[in-house]
Amino acid sequence: MTIGASAQQVHKRGRDRKTLGARIWRARYLYLFLLPSFAFLIIFVYWPAILAFYRSFFIYDGYSINRFVGLNQYKFILADPEFHISLKNMAIFLAFELSLPLFGPIIAAEAIYNLHNRRHQTFWRFMLIVPAIIPSLVLLLIWQYIYHPIGGAANILMKGLGLPTQTWLADPTLVKPALMFTGVPWVGGVWMLVYLAGLWGIPTEVIDASIVDGASRLRRFFSIDLPLLWGQIKLTMILMIIYQIQGFFGILVLTDGGPVNASLVPGLYLYHQAFGARASEGAKDYGKASAVGVILFLVILILSVLLERYKRSDEKGFTQ
């Protein structure tokens, strides 16, 4: 009853100008109902975000050592060869991510969209989404088996083809391609859905007109579909970049950054400082881990701002 009353009065505020204090008092129940939501956000998102900056100026092991060191953590990390390797690896993974995994879902969506039978469209869409529902850890662990040197499917296949067997994830030159390959065939999942929805959103008159004009399927793809999907493609790119800069879950599970840092990425570098095997030997440093977090945050922020600007300069926005 009371929010109803207060809301209606707030509604009328244009007519009888109340003081700010009175308006706040009128809306008191609204604040009360927003409070729980914001309390959770403050404790577990805002506050940790601020704390990350604060901690990054300290050496802090969670127990006895808590010493202010100014910018030394940053100086150390930026000069650490291991961090450089992790950045380089991340760039390689990211470059790959922006090739096949970016375009695969578009091609899959096109394939489904271009089926003439509506029921078949629904069926194949279903078939391609199902893998996205399998827990990602399960898929990784199946690949762990596939790459297992003894009895693993990859080596059985190699033997069958008469090729030398490999150690895959334990081989510094093969580990990166092997990790990338776990996403094969790079088509399914949520992105395909998004593109398909985009394609289905194209007005039929546009398509009909192009058919009347005798445009080939390929021509239509490049001059109608691709420009209309451009918004979704850019969004995918931005999210992929953000994910690749901070992600490390799959690598933690399959290689823990090895062998000899050949698959180390910055997120995993951070994880090692705070929780990793070396950290448990008493070299835990939450300060350094926080500083890595801040560096990655800044990288993501700068890239997002640049991409945002690029997006704006470029025709319409991507929120269609």
Next chain:
Amino acid sequence: MSILPTWKQLRTDWIQYLFLVVVTIITFAPLILMLNISTKNSAQFAVNPLGITRPFHLDTNYGFALKIIWRPALNTIFVAVTSITVSIFLSSLAAYIFAVFDFPGRDILFWGLTILLMVPAILTLVPRYLIIVDLKLINSYWALILPYIAQRQVFNIFVMRTFFRSLPKEVLESARIEGAGNFRIYWSMVLPMSKPIIATLSLLGLLVLWNDFVWPLVTLDNPELRTLTLALYQLASSGGAQWGIMMAGYVLASLPLLILFIIFTKPFIEGMTSGAIKL
């Protein structure tokens, strides 16, 4: 429904069908591998890891795997259901307030939510862990539930606010004229109308929480409390474990979401591709 194309369809659409069949075979190959190995005992695996071997050792492998993962599965379900329910409730309330009312500070508060989209999880991982340590919540369900509630808020509020704004104004207005209070309108009109979007957001939340690995890994080491992903990881890294049992465990861990998804395919896809979840 008939999924086999007719000759006419094959003649015009053969490239698409070929592509889809090949891609589907590649996608499902690892899953078929998993199912096949989950029937083998270690002797069968040693002799013939890829072929089909008889007899199937379903009861031993699945029985053993079930014994290992049933408790972690219940833990995950408990944590996920609790945090998703609370999070949906709180964020629907917040979204309703942001969508319907005009009050001092509304735009600033909403801007405060928007900037959270710029805060990557990697920035808050370590400090969030330290806060959980300070609150003495390490090794408890709370270590998962409370941050999960917070984590789901932002996205949920954004999506539901957009959805609430798209609800027909006349219906809400007529309820108001008939004397219904705003909380009543929220509870008995807005929420029931939002069932599809709530279902989609819950399923998305479940997908994320079911998969989460790093956060439970750093906050839990009590075997009683460990989640499904932790149990699977330990099963996989317990040296000398039998592949058959491991694969059976993976199959069991995949089933609940798969079943839910098959039941809710239609509303889920509609929710994902409708205007409410703006991309």
